[in-house]
């Protein structure tokens with residue numbers, strides 16, 4: 001058994017935490033407090049204790065974009081279907097994209113902490129810019145592959161995978177034209193989902209038609225989490241040589257473990273299943289990038305719920321950065 005993880009892409013163990021306190025990709029205030037709380041609960045010190053040198057970037061600082069959605073411009077794009085607050089979401093995601101891109105080119109591991117999952121478009125496009133062969137594990141109850149004409153809610157945190165893949169470009173709100181500059185689109189055979197259990201009908205169709213590797217909770221029950229991770233990595237990283245970007249929505253875990261999140265869905269991953277996924281990727285040495293999103297303390301009904309959710313976020317990071325192997 002291995003006792004030390006060899007991070008192939010980061011031999012000097014340098015990470016930059018990209019703080020993305022942003023919430024207008026959905027309608028519930030509070031998720032913008034996620035980064036501050038993760039840091040308050042010792043995220044940085046946890047990584048340092050694991051031998052990583054840590055720096056922090058705050059691409060939204062001073063922009064006024066780091067406030068609850070109710071304080072941002074209320075705007076609807078109804079040119080094709082619906083997209084809510086496209087101007088501010090496009091501004092924030094572009095800034096986070098530039099930060100992730102810069103960090104990725106510096107060969108430091110980008111750890112992006114949200115904030116809602118709309119910033120997934122930033123992390124995918126930014127990491128792919130420096131790593132064209134990257135592959136993605138999207139850990140989530142949701143597929144986040146809507147576009148305005150398929151979205152039931154208009155919330156852009158349900159769009160990031162579709163945007164990064166360049167799907168239905170003609171229906172995007174015009175504010176997202178910054179994304180045309182991102183040269184590497186995410187290919188359908190380079191992403192796998194784990195933890196799915198709440199897809200909109202059009203999303204199901206899209207995932208099926210594109211042939212995306214999708215492991216729902218049914219597959220986790222049927223095969224066990226270890227086999228699911230193995231199958232997912234075999235699909236997206238057959239040579240085992242590409243960096244793996246994990247985009248982790250904390251609602252993938254069962255609401256018993258991460259109750260303070262905007263779109264909880266029962267029947268999710270256990271705490272250990274959730275940690276196992278990132279541990280297994282870490283053990284391969286292929287961890288490339290990590291996002292931890294959708295912690296919303298304002299939706300906690302007790303202090304314990306808030307602490308459980310935030311410390312679960314910290315635990316995902318620790319597991320990914322090498323804590324578990326003794």
Ligand SMILES: NC(=[NH2+])NCCC[C@H](N)C(=O)O
Nearest residue numbers: 117142146153155157158263
């Ligand atoms: N990142 C998330 N929590 N996304 C939830 C999306 C829910 C739903 N599919 C929608 O598009 O509105």
Ligand SMILES: [Mn+2]
Nearest residue numbers: 141142249251
């Ligand atoms: Mn989700």
Ligand SMILES: [Mn+2]
Nearest residue numbers: 117140144249
């Ligand atoms: Mn999500």
